[in-house]
Amino acid sequence: MEMQENIGVIGAGSWGTTLADLLAKKGHNVTLWAYEPELVEEMTQTRSNSLFLPGISLSPELKFTNVLQEAVAGKTVLLFVVPSQVTRSVIKSALPFISGSALIVSASKGIELDTLKTVSQIYEEILPQELSANFSALSGPSFAREVAQEMPTAVAVASGRQDVAKHVQHTFTTRFFRVYTNDDVTGVELGGAIKNVIAIAAGISDGLGFGHNTRAALITRGLAEMTRLGRAMGAQTATFAGLAGIGDLVLTCTGDLSRNRSVGIKLGEGRRLAEILGEMRMVAEGVKTTESAYNLASRLKVEMPITEKVYQVLYKDKPAREAVLELMTRDLKAEDF
Ligand SMILES: NC(=O)c1ccc[n+]([C@@H]2O[C@H](COP(=O)([O-])OP(=O)(O)OC[C@H]3O[C@@H](n4cnc5c(N)ncnc54)[C@H](O)[C@@H]3O)[C@@H](O)[C@H]2O)c1
Numbered sequence: 611m612e613m614q615e616n617i618g619v620i621g622a623g624s625w626g627t628t629l630a631d632l633l634a635k636k637g638h639n640v641t642l643w644a645y646e647p648e649l650v651e652e653m654t655q656t657r658s659n660s661l662f663l664p665g666i667s668l669s670p671e672l673k674f675t676n677v678l679q680e681a682v683a684g685k686t687v688l689l690f691v692v693p694s695q696v697t698r699s700v701i702k703s704a705l706p707f708i709s710g711s712a713l714i715v716s717a718s719k720g721i722e723l724d725t726l727k728t729v730s731q732i733y734e735e736i737l738p739q740e741l742s743a744n745f746s747a748l749s750g751p752s753f754a755r756e757v758a759q760e761m762p763t764a765v766a767v768a769s770g771r772q773d774v775a776k777h778v779q780h781t782f783t784t785r786f787f788r789v790y791t792n793d794d795v796t797g798v799e800l801g802g803a804i805k806n807v808i809a810i811a812a813g814i815s816d817g818l819g820f821g822h823n824t825r826a827a828l829i830t831r832g833l834a835e836m837t838r839l840g841r842a843m844g845a846q847t848a849t850f851a852g853l854a855g856i857g858d859l860v861l862t863c864t865g866d867l868s869r870n871r872s873v874g875i876k877l878g879e880g881r882r883l884a885e886i887l888g889e890m891r892m893v894a895e896g897v898k899t900t901e902s903a904y905n906l907a908s909r910l911k912v913e914m915p916i917t918e919k920v921y922q923v924l925y926k927d928k929p930a931r932e933a934v935l936e937l938m939t940r941d942l943k944a945e946d947f
């Protein structure tokens with residue numbers, strides 16, 4: 611085994627719990643911070659997380675806390691896995707306890723609503739420069755439940771520094787979880803954020819009773835608009851052909867485990883957004899990222915027609931069937947990227 615690390619995992623939702631468990635079972639010394647005090651009690655007593663990852667037995671070595679300082683102070687690697695809209699407040703609370711040489715890994719997928727910042731931009735704003743250089747983004751096609759069940763999975767970790775990406779790669783890789791390095795942080799995190807918007811569209815299409823043709827069209831043209839936004843923000847086109855781009859897009863637009871796709875299905879079936887969200891304890895990041903991406907596209911003058919229609923369905927009461935018709939009857943054009 612590689613060097614044992616002292617790791618703090620911040621966020622005990624389905625993904626944070628899964629990754630903390632993976633790292634503990636790999637032999638690292640892991641402390642998992644949960645926002646909900648009752649969850650810490652449950653996980654400590656029963657070694658399971660019935661709120662976000664029911665049915666999975668957690669490592670006997672995993673430690674749990676509700677006190678942020680205990681999960682952060684003295685750790686060599688910190689993995690932040692909270693919803694992107696609370697990332698800013700969580701990182702600010704953690705900052706006083708972060709050791710100066712710690713590696714910071716973010717596994718959140720979204721774009722902040724108020725600032726339109728990507729997750730790495732939030733970290734860059736808050737962290738001092740020496741910690742910012744230690745930042746990496748972990749993304750790619752990875753349903754928590756399948757990783758928790760040790761099903762072979764491949765993801766990407768992106769950092770501006772190759773040594774940081776390689777360190778994280780070695781820290782997380784197991785025989786069922788294969789991590790590729792990447793140097794395009796913006797591309798990797800935008801792929802993870804925008805695929806959630808397109809997954810809502812794919813869900814809407816399924817909910818309306820459309821078939822595979824429609825879904826394939828949404829995936830392909832969704833990839834085109836994700837790539838256009840990425841290029842406008844300095845990302846590399848090739849990144850969108852990778853795990854964090856088309857990889858996660860296909861997974862989320864087709865997989866029944868996707869929360870974003872399931873929100874879309876219910877919308878397509880005619881249910882109201884508020885009612886759908888009211889029934890969910892988990893986060894469907896695409897709901898807020900749709901608004902962020904719509905505003906970002908307007909600001910950067912990037913054409914994102916699918917995102918625009920999802921925005922109108924979610925926030926402007928546009929009937930889903932009308933949105934699809936409007937997409938299909940746009941001005942005809944060449945197939946561009
Ligand atoms: N679940 C997956 O399969 C998966 C895979 C890859 C990436 N992600 C990403 O990981 C991030 C976390 O999602 P998840 O699926 O682990 O969560 P989840 O939907 O399973 O659970 C919600 C999480 O949000 C936390 N939370 C709610 N309000 C909070 C607050 N005010 N402060 C701090 N935490 C708060 C809850 O404690 C819980 O950890 C998201 O950005 C998601 O897109 C999830």
Ligand SMILES: O=P(O)(O)OC[C@H](O)CO
Binds near residue numbers: 806
């Ligand atoms: O369940 P979703 O839609 O949040 O997707 C989970 C992961 O991001 C898939 O890679």
